[in-house]
Amino acid sequence: MTKQEIFDKIGSIIEDRFEVEHDKVTNDLNFRTDLDADSIDFVEFIMELEDTFGAEISDDDAEKLNTIGQVVDYVYDHQETAE
Structure with a gap:
């Protein structure tokens, strides 16, 4: 899966869960400051x-993910290579 495909998913x-307009979703969008996401969100x-994505994200790794771009990179780097 390409980074663009991951970003689109x-x-x-993000659009559905946080009710964000499509054009506002960028790699720099920050979950805590831009989306006001609390820990439960x-x-x-x-x-x-x-x-x-059928992958497990550890709590330690999740704590380091602050922007959509970081999440895209994480998913891309941890996807299964056998397809």
């Missing part, structure tokens, strides 16, 4: 990512 999740978002 994550963007759709963020945990639910991470769980949805895990379901969507």
